[in-house]
Amino acid sequence: MWRMYNQERDEDLKVKQSFFRKIVNNSYNFGFGSPRTDVCSTCISLQERLKNEKSPIKRNELMIEKRIHRLKYKAFYNIIKEENKDILTITFDCQKNQPLPKLPDQSAYFSRQFNFYHFAIVQGNSKTKLTKENVHSYYWTELNHAKGSNQIISAVYHFLQGTVIESHVKVLRVVCDGCSGQNKNTGMVSMLGKWLYSEAPRNVKKIEIIFPVVGHSFIPPDRVFAKIERTLKTKEVVVTPSEYTEVLQENGTCINLATIPVYDWKAAYDPVIKPTSSWHFPFMRSKRFFLTRTKTENILVQGEETYRNEINKKKIITKKNKKITMIIPQMLSPNTILPNEAKVKDVCDLLQKHFGGEWRDLPQLKYYVDIENKTYIPSHGIDNMNNDLCEHGFQDVTAHI
Incomplete structure:
Protein backbone atom coordinates (compact mmCIF):
# COMPACT_ATOMS: atom_id res chain seq x y z
CA MET A 1 0.00 0.00 0.00
CA TRP A 2 2.85 2.38 0.83
CA ARG A 3 4.51 1.70 -2.53
CA MET A 4 1.24 2.17 -4.41
CA TYR A 5 0.63 5.46 -2.60
CA ASN A 6 4.09 6.83 -3.46
CA GLN A 7 3.83 5.74 -7.10
CA GLU A 8 0.75 7.89 -7.58
CA ARG A 9 2.08 11.00 -5.81
CA ASP A 10 4.36 13.83 -6.82
CA GLU A 11 7.84 13.87 -5.34
CA ASP A 12 7.00 16.47 -2.69
CA LEU A 13 4.00 14.41 -1.45
CA LYS A 14 5.81 11.08 -1.06
CA VAL A 15 6.23 9.88 2.55
CA LYS A 16 8.36 7.42 4.48
CA GLN A 17 7.03 3.95 5.24
CA SER A 18 7.04 4.61 9.00
CA PHE A 19 4.92 7.75 8.58
CA PHE A 20 2.50 5.93 6.26
CA ARG A 21 2.18 3.06 8.78
CA LYS A 22 1.47 5.50 11.62
CA ILE A 23 -1.34 7.24 9.71
CA VAL A 24 -2.96 3.96 8.58
CA ASN A 25 -2.80 2.43 12.08
CA ASN A 26 -4.13 5.50 13.88
CA SER A 27 -6.67 6.89 11.42
CA TYR A 28 -8.15 3.88 9.58
CA ASN A 29 -9.92 0.74 10.78
CA PHE A 30 -8.39 -1.72 8.34
CA GLY A 31 -8.28 -5.44 9.10
CA PHE A 32 -6.24 -8.07 7.29
CA GLY A 33 -6.58 -11.82 7.61
CA SER A 34 -7.97 -15.05 6.20
CA PRO A 35 -11.36 -16.59 7.05
CA ARG A 36 -11.11 -18.79 10.11
CA THR A 37 -11.28 -22.57 9.83
CA ASP A 38 -11.67 -25.35 12.43
CA VAL A 39 -13.05 -22.91 14.99
CA CYS A 40 -14.31 -24.33 18.29
CA SER A 41 -18.07 -25.08 18.08
CA THR A 42 -18.60 -24.09 21.71
CA CYS A 43 -16.93 -20.70 21.21
CA ILE A 44 -19.02 -19.95 18.11
CA SER A 45 -22.24 -21.12 19.77
CA LEU A 46 -21.71 -18.95 22.85
CA GLN A 47 -20.74 -15.96 20.71
CA GLU A 48 -23.88 -16.21 18.55
CA ARG A 49 -26.16 -16.77 21.54
CA LEU A 50 -24.72 -13.69 23.22
CA LYS A 51 -25.48 -11.62 20.10
CA ASN A 52 -29.13 -12.63 20.08
CA GLU A 53 -29.87 -12.86 23.81
CA LYS A 54 -31.81 -9.91 25.24
CA SER A 55 -32.29 -11.00 28.84
CA PRO A 56 -29.55 -9.55 31.13
CA ILE A 57 -29.69 -12.60 33.42
CA LYS A 58 -29.22 -15.11 30.61
CA ARG A 59 -26.53 -12.95 29.00
CA ASN A 60 -24.65 -12.99 32.29
CA GLU A 61 -24.93 -16.79 32.47
CA LEU A 62 -23.61 -17.12 28.90
CA MET A 63 -20.69 -14.80 29.66
CA ILE A 64 -19.79 -16.89 32.73
CA GLU A 65 -19.96 -20.09 30.65
CA LYS A 66 -17.75 -18.52 27.98
CA ARG A 67 -15.22 -17.38 30.57
CA ILE A 68 -15.05 -20.85 32.15
CA HIS A 69 -14.53 -22.40 28.71
CA ARG A 70 -11.77 -19.88 28.00
CA LEU A 71 -10.03 -20.61 31.32
CA LYS A 72 -10.10 -24.35 30.57
CA TYR A 73 -8.36 -24.14 27.21
CA LYS A 74 -5.88 -21.54 28.48
CA ALA A 75 -4.97 -23.93 31.31
CA PHE A 76 -4.26 -26.63 28.70
CA TYR A 77 -2.06 -24.30 26.63
CA ASN A 78 -0.15 -23.28 29.77
CA ILE A 79 0.63 -26.94 30.47
CA ILE A 80 2.06 -27.70 27.02
CA LYS A 81 4.14 -24.49 27.17
CA GLU A 82 5.72 -25.47 30.48
CA GLU A 83 9.50 -25.69 30.46
CA ASN A 84 10.80 -28.07 33.11
CA LYS A 85 14.00 -30.10 32.86
CA ILE A 337 -4.32 -55.89 2.69
CA LEU A 338 -5.86 -56.59 -0.71
CA PRO A 339 -7.14 -53.44 -2.42
CA ASN A 340 -10.86 -53.04 -2.99
CA GLU A 341 -11.57 -54.03 -6.61
CA ALA A 342 -14.08 -51.21 -7.14
CA LYS A 343 -11.57 -48.67 -5.84
CA VAL A 344 -8.84 -50.10 -8.10
CA LYS A 345 -11.16 -49.72 -11.09
CA ASP A 346 -11.93 -46.09 -10.16
CA VAL A 347 -8.23 -45.29 -9.84
CA CYS A 348 -7.39 -46.95 -13.15
CA ASP A 349 -10.20 -45.04 -14.92
CA LEU A 350 -8.92 -41.81 -13.39
CA LEU A 351 -5.37 -42.48 -14.56
CA GLN A 352 -6.64 -43.27 -18.05
CA LYS A 353 -8.51 -39.94 -18.22
CA HIS A 354 -5.43 -38.03 -17.09
CA PHE A 355 -2.55 -39.88 -18.81
CA GLY A 356 -4.37 -41.56 -21.69
CA GLY A 357 -4.99 -45.16 -22.64
CA GLU A 358 -1.28 -46.06 -22.54
CA TRP A 359 -0.80 -45.05 -18.91
CA ARG A 360 0.31 -48.58 -17.94
CA ASP A 361 3.44 -48.14 -20.04
CA LEU A 362 4.60 -45.09 -18.06
CA PRO A 363 7.37 -46.04 -15.58
CA GLN A 364 6.19 -43.61 -12.87
CA LEU A 365 2.81 -45.42 -12.77
CA LYS A 366 4.16 -48.94 -12.21
CA TYR A 367 2.92 -48.65 -8.61
CA TYR A 368 -0.68 -48.75 -9.85
CA VAL A 369 -0.02 -51.48 -12.42
CA ASP A 370 1.23 -53.73 -9.61
CA ILE A 371 -1.86 -52.91 -7.55
CA GLU A 372 -4.11 -53.70 -10.51
CA ASN A 373 -2.37 -57.04 -10.96
CA LYS A 374 -2.68 -57.71 -7.20
CA THR A 375 1.07 -58.26 -6.98
CA TYR A 376 1.91 -55.15 -4.96
CA ILE A 377 4.18 -56.01 -2.01
CA PRO A 378 6.59 -53.21 -1.08
CA SER A 379 9.88 -54.94 -0.38
CA HIS A 380 11.83 -51.88 0.74
CA GLY A 381 12.99 -52.36 4.28
CA ILE A 382 11.44 -55.81 4.87
CA ASP A 383 14.82 -57.57 4.94
CA ASN A 384 16.09 -55.05 7.49
CA MET A 385 13.00 -55.54 9.61
CA ASN A 386 13.40 -59.34 9.46
CA ASN A 387 16.95 -59.06 10.80
CA ASP A 388 15.83 -56.81 13.66
CA LEU A 389 12.85 -59.02 14.55
CA CYS A 390 14.78 -62.28 14.42
CA GLU A 391 17.30 -60.84 16.87
CA HIS A 392 14.41 -60.38 19.33
CA GLY A 393 12.91 -63.82 18.77
CA PHE A 394 10.13 -62.88 16.34
CA GLN A 395 9.17 -64.95 13.31
CA ASP A 396 10.27 -63.96 9.79
CA VAL A 397 7.68 -61.46 8.57
CA THR A 398 7.85 -62.65 4.95
CA ALA A 399 6.40 -65.97 6.09
CA HIS A 400 3.11 -64.16 6.55
CA ILE A 401 3.07 -62.33 3.21
Whole structure:
Protein backbone atom coordinates (compact mmCIF):
# COMPACT_ATOMS: atom_id res chain seq x y z
CA MET A 1 0.00 0.00 0.00
CA TRP A 2 2.85 2.38 0.83
CA ARG A 3 4.51 1.70 -2.53
CA MET A 4 1.24 2.17 -4.41
CA TYR A 5 0.63 5.46 -2.60
CA ASN A 6 4.09 6.83 -3.46
CA GLN A 7 3.83 5.74 -7.10
CA GLU A 8 0.75 7.89 -7.58
CA ARG A 9 2.08 11.00 -5.81
CA ASP A 10 4.36 13.83 -6.82
CA GLU A 11 7.84 13.87 -5.34
CA ASP A 12 7.00 16.47 -2.69
CA LEU A 13 4.00 14.41 -1.45
CA LYS A 14 5.81 11.08 -1.06
CA VAL A 15 6.23 9.88 2.55
CA LYS A 16 8.36 7.42 4.48
CA GLN A 17 7.03 3.95 5.24
CA SER A 18 7.04 4.61 9.00
CA PHE A 19 4.92 7.75 8.58
CA PHE A 20 2.50 5.93 6.26
CA ARG A 21 2.18 3.06 8.78
CA LYS A 22 1.47 5.50 11.62
CA ILE A 23 -1.34 7.24 9.71
CA VAL A 24 -2.96 3.96 8.58
CA ASN A 25 -2.80 2.43 12.08
CA ASN A 26 -4.13 5.50 13.88
CA SER A 27 -6.67 6.89 11.42
CA TYR A 28 -8.15 3.88 9.58
CA ASN A 29 -9.92 0.74 10.78
CA PHE A 30 -8.39 -1.72 8.34
CA GLY A 31 -8.28 -5.44 9.10
CA PHE A 32 -6.24 -8.07 7.29
CA GLY A 33 -6.58 -11.82 7.61
CA SER A 34 -7.97 -15.05 6.20
CA PRO A 35 -11.36 -16.59 7.05
CA ARG A 36 -11.11 -18.79 10.11
CA THR A 37 -11.28 -22.57 9.83
CA ASP A 38 -11.67 -25.35 12.43
CA VAL A 39 -13.05 -22.91 14.99
CA CYS A 40 -14.31 -24.33 18.29
CA SER A 41 -18.07 -25.08 18.08
CA THR A 42 -18.60 -24.09 21.71
CA CYS A 43 -16.93 -20.70 21.21
CA ILE A 44 -19.02 -19.95 18.11
CA SER A 45 -22.24 -21.12 19.77
CA LEU A 46 -21.71 -18.95 22.85
CA GLN A 47 -20.74 -15.96 20.71
CA GLU A 48 -23.88 -16.21 18.55
CA ARG A 49 -26.16 -16.77 21.54
CA LEU A 50 -24.72 -13.69 23.22
CA LYS A 51 -25.48 -11.62 20.10
CA ASN A 52 -29.13 -12.63 20.08
CA GLU A 53 -29.87 -12.86 23.81
CA LYS A 54 -31.81 -9.91 25.24
CA SER A 55 -32.29 -11.00 28.84
CA PRO A 56 -29.55 -9.55 31.13
CA ILE A 57 -29.69 -12.60 33.42
CA LYS A 58 -29.22 -15.11 30.61
CA ARG A 59 -26.53 -12.95 29.00
CA ASN A 60 -24.65 -12.99 32.29
CA GLU A 61 -24.93 -16.79 32.47
CA LEU A 62 -23.61 -17.12 28.90
CA MET A 63 -20.69 -14.80 29.66
CA ILE A 64 -19.79 -16.89 32.73
CA GLU A 65 -19.96 -20.09 30.65
CA LYS A 66 -17.75 -18.52 27.98
CA ARG A 67 -15.22 -17.38 30.57
CA ILE A 68 -15.05 -20.85 32.15
CA HIS A 69 -14.53 -22.40 28.71
CA ARG A 70 -11.77 -19.88 28.00
CA LEU A 71 -10.03 -20.61 31.32
CA LYS A 72 -10.10 -24.35 30.57
CA TYR A 73 -8.36 -24.14 27.21
CA LYS A 74 -5.88 -21.54 28.48
CA ALA A 75 -4.97 -23.93 31.31
CA PHE A 76 -4.26 -26.63 28.70
CA TYR A 77 -2.06 -24.30 26.63
CA ASN A 78 -0.15 -23.28 29.77
CA ILE A 79 0.63 -26.94 30.47
CA ILE A 80 2.06 -27.70 27.02
CA LYS A 81 4.14 -24.49 27.17
CA GLU A 82 5.72 -25.47 30.48
CA GLU A 83 9.50 -25.69 30.46
CA ASN A 84 10.80 -28.07 33.11
CA LYS A 85 14.00 -30.10 32.86
CA ASP A 86 12.34 -32.92 34.86
CA ILE A 87 9.58 -33.34 32.24
CA LEU A 88 9.94 -34.79 28.74
CA THR A 89 6.99 -33.75 26.58
CA ILE A 90 5.89 -35.50 23.40
CA THR A 91 2.89 -34.55 21.27
CA PHE A 92 1.41 -36.52 18.39
CA ASP A 93 -1.42 -36.38 15.88
CA CYS A 94 -2.52 -37.71 12.48
CA GLN A 95 -2.57 -35.52 9.40
CA LYS A 96 -5.60 -35.65 7.13
CA ASN A 97 -5.44 -38.45 4.56
CA GLN A 98 -3.64 -37.58 1.33
CA PRO A 99 -5.03 -38.94 -1.97
CA LEU A 100 -3.11 -41.29 -4.26
CA PRO A 101 -3.03 -40.30 -7.03
CA LYS A 102 -3.43 -36.56 -6.51
CA LEU A 103 -4.62 -35.11 -9.82
CA PRO A 104 -6.18 -31.79 -10.83
CA ASP A 105 -8.83 -33.49 -13.01
CA GLN A 106 -12.41 -32.62 -12.16
CA SER A 107 -13.30 -36.32 -12.25
CA ALA A 108 -10.97 -36.93 -9.28
CA TYR A 109 -13.58 -35.25 -7.06
CA PHE A 110 -16.06 -38.05 -7.84
CA SER A 111 -13.55 -40.91 -7.87
CA ARG A 112 -12.33 -43.12 -5.06
CA GLN A 113 -8.58 -42.98 -4.47
CA PHE A 114 -6.02 -44.70 -2.28
CA ASN A 115 -4.98 -43.04 0.97
CA PHE A 116 -1.53 -42.02 2.15
CA TYR A 117 -1.37 -41.79 5.97
CA HIS A 118 0.95 -39.62 8.04
CA PHE A 119 1.34 -39.71 11.84
CA ALA A 120 3.70 -37.17 13.42
CA ILE A 121 5.36 -37.25 16.86
CA VAL A 122 7.06 -34.07 18.09
CA GLN A 123 9.48 -34.13 21.03
CA GLY A 124 9.38 -30.95 23.09
CA ASN A 125 6.85 -28.44 24.37
CA SER A 126 4.88 -25.98 22.22
CA LYS A 127 7.73 -23.43 22.38
CA THR A 128 10.33 -25.86 21.03
CA LYS A 129 11.63 -25.09 17.55
CA LEU A 130 10.66 -27.74 15.00
CA THR A 131 13.66 -29.52 13.49
CA LYS A 132 14.28 -32.76 11.63
CA GLU A 133 15.69 -34.20 14.86
CA ASN A 134 12.62 -33.67 17.05
CA VAL A 135 9.92 -34.35 14.42
CA HIS A 136 9.30 -38.03 13.65
CA SER A 137 6.98 -38.85 10.74
CA TYR A 138 5.47 -42.33 10.47
CA TYR A 139 3.87 -42.94 7.08
CA TRP A 140 2.11 -45.79 5.31
CA THR A 141 -0.65 -46.41 2.76
CA GLU A 142 -3.90 -48.29 3.11
CA LEU A 143 -2.25 -51.24 1.34
CA ASN A 144 0.40 -51.54 4.10
CA HIS A 145 -1.78 -51.31 7.20
CA ALA A 146 -5.16 -50.06 8.32
CA LYS A 147 -5.41 -46.73 10.13
CA GLY A 148 -6.52 -47.58 13.63
CA SER A 149 -5.49 -47.63 17.25
CA ASN A 150 -3.08 -50.58 16.81
CA GLN A 151 -1.05 -48.67 14.22
CA ILE A 152 -0.96 -45.42 16.23
CA ILE A 153 -0.08 -47.18 19.49
CA SER A 154 2.65 -49.22 17.78
CA ALA A 155 4.18 -46.05 16.28
CA VAL A 156 4.29 -44.38 19.72
CA TYR A 157 5.74 -47.59 21.22
CA HIS A 158 8.45 -47.69 18.53
CA PHE A 159 9.28 -44.03 19.21
CA LEU A 160 9.60 -44.61 22.97
CA GLN A 161 11.82 -47.64 22.44
CA GLY A 162 14.18 -45.63 20.28
CA THR A 163 14.25 -42.45 22.39
CA VAL A 164 17.15 -41.77 24.74
CA ILE A 165 15.70 -40.32 27.95
CA GLU A 166 18.19 -38.39 30.02
CA SER A 167 18.76 -39.25 33.66
CA HIS A 168 17.24 -36.04 35.05
CA VAL A 169 13.81 -36.70 33.45
CA LYS A 170 11.27 -37.90 36.01
CA VAL A 171 7.98 -37.44 34.12
CA LEU A 172 6.99 -38.36 30.57
CA ARG A 173 4.21 -36.02 29.43
CA VAL A 174 2.14 -37.28 26.49
CA VAL A 175 -0.16 -34.79 24.75
CA CYS A 176 -2.65 -35.78 22.03
CA ASP A 177 -6.22 -35.13 20.98
CA GLY A 178 -9.12 -37.09 22.46
CA CYS A 179 -9.94 -39.23 19.39
CA SER A 180 -11.15 -42.47 20.96
CA GLY A 181 -10.44 -44.51 17.83
CA GLN A 182 -6.72 -43.68 17.89
CA ASN A 183 -5.44 -41.96 21.03
CA LYS A 184 -7.84 -41.90 23.97
CA ASN A 185 -8.45 -45.58 24.53
CA THR A 186 -7.55 -48.51 26.75
CA GLY A 187 -4.85 -49.66 24.32
CA MET A 188 -2.82 -46.45 24.63
CA VAL A 189 -3.00 -46.51 28.43
CA SER A 190 -2.08 -50.21 28.48
CA MET A 191 0.89 -49.76 26.17
CA LEU A 192 2.24 -46.81 28.15
CA GLY A 193 1.75 -48.74 31.39
CA LYS A 194 3.60 -51.77 30.06
CA TRP A 195 6.43 -49.56 28.74
CA LEU A 196 6.66 -47.68 32.05
CA TYR A 197 6.96 -50.84 34.12
CA SER A 198 9.07 -53.02 31.81
CA GLU A 199 11.17 -50.77 29.59
CA ALA A 200 11.29 -47.17 30.85
CA PRO A 201 14.45 -45.96 32.60
CA ARG A 202 14.10 -46.16 36.37
CA ASN A 203 14.43 -42.39 36.68
CA VAL A 204 11.06 -42.00 34.90
CA LYS A 205 8.63 -42.21 37.83
CA LYS A 206 5.38 -41.20 36.16
CA ILE A 207 3.59 -40.81 32.84
CA GLU A 208 1.09 -37.98 32.39
CA ILE A 209 -1.37 -38.20 29.47
CA ILE A 210 -3.14 -34.93 28.64
CA PHE A 211 -6.08 -34.34 26.30
CA PRO A 212 -7.13 -30.84 25.16
CA VAL A 213 -10.50 -29.13 25.37
CA VAL A 214 -12.56 -30.15 22.34
CA GLY A 215 -12.09 -27.54 19.63
CA HIS A 216 -8.77 -26.29 21.03
CA SER A 217 -6.46 -29.18 20.14
CA PHE A 218 -3.77 -27.00 18.56
CA ILE A 219 -0.49 -28.76 19.30
CA PRO A 220 3.02 -28.79 17.68
CA PRO A 221 2.18 -31.51 15.09
CA ASP A 222 -0.36 -29.10 13.59
CA ARG A 223 2.52 -26.74 12.79
CA VAL A 224 4.30 -29.60 11.02
CA PHE A 225 1.16 -30.38 9.01
CA ALA A 226 0.76 -26.73 8.03
CA LYS A 227 4.31 -26.65 6.61
CA ILE A 228 3.74 -29.89 4.70
CA GLU A 229 0.41 -28.78 3.25
CA ARG A 230 1.92 -25.47 2.18
CA THR A 231 4.44 -27.45 0.11
CA LEU A 232 1.82 -29.88 -1.23
CA LYS A 233 -0.27 -26.98 -2.52
CA THR A 234 2.51 -26.23 -4.99
CA LYS A 235 2.41 -29.80 -6.36
CA GLU A 236 -0.38 -30.23 -8.87
CA VAL A 237 0.24 -33.92 -9.52
CA VAL A 238 1.40 -36.57 -7.03
CA VAL A 239 1.26 -40.17 -8.23
CA THR A 240 3.53 -42.19 -5.91
CA PRO A 241 3.97 -42.48 -2.12
CA SER A 242 7.65 -41.55 -2.51
CA GLU A 243 6.65 -38.04 -3.65
CA TYR A 244 4.78 -37.52 -0.38
CA THR A 245 7.71 -39.02 1.51
CA GLU A 246 10.10 -36.48 -0.01
CA VAL A 247 7.97 -33.67 1.40
CA LEU A 248 7.90 -35.32 4.84
CA GLN A 249 11.69 -35.67 4.80
CA GLU A 250 12.05 -31.91 4.42
CA ASN A 251 10.40 -31.46 7.83
CA GLY A 252 11.38 -34.45 9.94
CA THR A 253 12.78 -37.94 10.37
CA CYS A 254 10.69 -40.39 8.32
CA ILE A 255 9.84 -43.97 9.30
CA ASN A 256 7.88 -46.32 7.04
CA LEU A 257 5.34 -48.12 9.24
CA ALA A 258 5.61 -51.17 6.97
CA THR A 259 9.23 -51.62 8.09
CA ILE A 260 8.66 -51.65 11.87
CA PRO A 261 6.71 -54.05 14.10
CA VAL A 262 3.00 -53.26 14.38
CA TYR A 263 1.24 -55.14 17.19
CA ASP A 264 -2.31 -56.22 17.91
CA TRP A 265 -2.66 -54.37 21.22
CA LYS A 266 -6.42 -54.80 21.48
CA ALA A 267 -6.26 -58.61 21.50
CA ALA A 268 -3.41 -58.46 24.03
CA TYR A 269 -4.99 -56.17 26.63
CA ASP A 270 -8.59 -57.50 26.48
CA PRO A 271 -7.92 -60.46 28.85
CA VAL A 272 -5.85 -58.29 31.22
CA ILE A 273 -7.41 -54.81 31.52
CA LYS A 274 -10.85 -54.04 32.92
CA PRO A 275 -13.41 -52.38 30.61
CA THR A 276 -13.40 -48.60 31.09
CA SER A 277 -16.94 -48.76 32.53
CA SER A 278 -15.40 -50.55 35.56
CA TRP A 279 -12.60 -48.04 36.11
CA HIS A 280 -12.64 -45.92 39.26
CA PHE A 281 -13.06 -42.63 37.38
CA PRO A 282 -15.09 -41.44 34.34
CA PHE A 283 -12.82 -42.33 31.42
CA MET A 284 -14.25 -40.12 28.66
CA ARG A 285 -14.72 -37.03 30.84
CA SER A 286 -11.17 -37.14 32.18
CA LYS A 287 -8.65 -34.71 30.68
CA ARG A 288 -5.54 -36.14 32.37
CA PHE A 289 -4.34 -39.63 33.24
CA PHE A 290 -1.42 -40.35 35.59
CA LEU A 291 0.41 -43.68 35.47
CA THR A 292 2.83 -44.80 38.19
CA ARG A 293 4.56 -48.10 38.98
CA THR A 294 3.79 -50.51 41.80
CA LYS A 295 6.04 -53.17 43.32
CA THR A 296 3.81 -56.00 42.07
CA GLU A 297 4.35 -55.87 38.28
CA ASN A 298 1.45 -53.48 37.87
CA ILE A 299 0.63 -49.80 37.48
CA LEU A 300 -1.62 -47.35 39.29
CA VAL A 301 -3.85 -45.11 37.18
CA GLN A 302 -5.37 -41.80 38.28
CA GLY A 303 -7.87 -39.80 36.21
CA GLU A 304 -8.63 -36.08 36.55
CA GLU A 305 -11.38 -34.04 34.89
CA THR A 306 -9.52 -30.73 35.29
CA TYR A 307 -6.08 -29.43 34.38
CA ARG A 308 -5.10 -28.02 37.77
CA ASN A 309 -6.13 -30.58 40.41
CA GLU A 310 -4.82 -34.01 41.35
CA ILE A 311 -7.41 -35.18 43.87
CA ASN A 312 -8.68 -38.57 42.70
CA LYS A 313 -7.41 -41.92 43.91
CA LYS A 314 -4.81 -44.09 42.22
CA LYS A 315 -5.89 -47.67 41.60
CA ILE A 316 -4.91 -50.59 39.39
CA ILE A 317 -6.98 -51.17 36.23
CA THR A 318 -6.09 -54.82 35.64
CA LYS A 319 -8.52 -57.69 36.20
CA LYS A 320 -8.28 -60.00 39.19
CA ASN A 321 -4.99 -61.93 39.31
CA LYS A 322 -3.77 -60.11 36.19
CA LYS A 323 -0.68 -57.91 35.83
CA ILE A 324 0.36 -55.29 33.29
CA THR A 325 3.37 -57.44 32.33
CA MET A 326 0.95 -60.10 31.01
CA ILE A 327 0.23 -57.88 27.98
CA ILE A 328 2.24 -59.56 25.22
CA PRO A 329 0.94 -58.41 21.82
CA GLN A 330 1.35 -60.40 18.64
CA MET A 331 2.74 -58.76 15.53
CA LEU A 332 0.46 -57.81 12.63
CA SER A 333 1.94 -58.63 9.23
CA PRO A 334 2.31 -55.66 6.86
CA ASN A 335 1.41 -55.49 3.19
CA THR A 336 -1.32 -58.14 3.40
CA ILE A 337 -4.32 -55.89 2.69
CA LEU A 338 -5.86 -56.59 -0.71
CA PRO A 339 -7.14 -53.44 -2.42
CA ASN A 340 -10.86 -53.04 -2.99
CA GLU A 341 -11.57 -54.03 -6.61
CA ALA A 342 -14.08 -51.21 -7.14
CA LYS A 343 -11.57 -48.67 -5.84
CA VAL A 344 -8.84 -50.10 -8.10
CA LYS A 345 -11.16 -49.72 -11.09
CA ASP A 346 -11.93 -46.09 -10.16
CA VAL A 347 -8.23 -45.29 -9.84
CA CYS A 348 -7.39 -46.95 -13.15
CA ASP A 349 -10.20 -45.04 -14.92
CA LEU A 350 -8.92 -41.81 -13.39
CA LEU A 351 -5.37 -42.48 -14.56
CA GLN A 352 -6.64 -43.27 -18.05
CA LYS A 353 -8.51 -39.94 -18.22
CA HIS A 354 -5.43 -38.03 -17.09
CA PHE A 355 -2.55 -39.88 -18.81
CA GLY A 356 -4.37 -41.56 -21.69
CA GLY A 357 -4.99 -45.16 -22.64
CA GLU A 358 -1.28 -46.06 -22.54
CA TRP A 359 -0.80 -45.05 -18.91
CA ARG A 360 0.31 -48.58 -17.94
CA ASP A 361 3.44 -48.14 -20.04
CA LEU A 362 4.60 -45.09 -18.06
CA PRO A 363 7.37 -46.04 -15.58
CA GLN A 364 6.19 -43.61 -12.87
CA LEU A 365 2.81 -45.42 -12.77
CA LYS A 366 4.16 -48.94 -12.21
CA TYR A 367 2.92 -48.65 -8.61
CA TYR A 368 -0.68 -48.75 -9.85
CA VAL A 369 -0.02 -51.48 -12.42
CA ASP A 370 1.23 -53.73 -9.61
CA ILE A 371 -1.86 -52.91 -7.55
CA GLU A 372 -4.11 -53.70 -10.51
CA ASN A 373 -2.37 -57.04 -10.96
CA LYS A 374 -2.68 -57.71 -7.20
CA THR A 375 1.07 -58.26 -6.98
CA TYR A 376 1.91 -55.15 -4.96
CA ILE A 377 4.18 -56.01 -2.01
CA PRO A 378 6.59 -53.21 -1.08
CA SER A 379 9.88 -54.94 -0.38
CA HIS A 380 11.83 -51.88 0.74
CA GLY A 381 12.99 -52.36 4.28
CA ILE A 382 11.44 -55.81 4.87
CA ASP A 383 14.82 -57.57 4.94
CA ASN A 384 16.09 -55.05 7.49
CA MET A 385 13.00 -55.54 9.61
CA ASN A 386 13.40 -59.34 9.46
CA ASN A 387 16.95 -59.06 10.80
CA ASP A 388 15.83 -56.81 13.66
CA LEU A 389 12.85 -59.02 14.55
CA CYS A 390 14.78 -62.28 14.42
CA GLU A 391 17.30 -60.84 16.87
CA HIS A 392 14.41 -60.38 19.33
CA GLY A 393 12.91 -63.82 18.77
CA PHE A 394 10.13 -62.88 16.34
CA GLN A 395 9.17 -64.95 13.31
CA ASP A 396 10.27 -63.96 9.79
CA VAL A 397 7.68 -61.46 8.57
CA THR A 398 7.85 -62.65 4.95
CA ALA A 399 6.40 -65.97 6.09
CA HIS A 400 3.11 -64.16 6.55
CA ILE A 401 3.07 -62.33 3.21
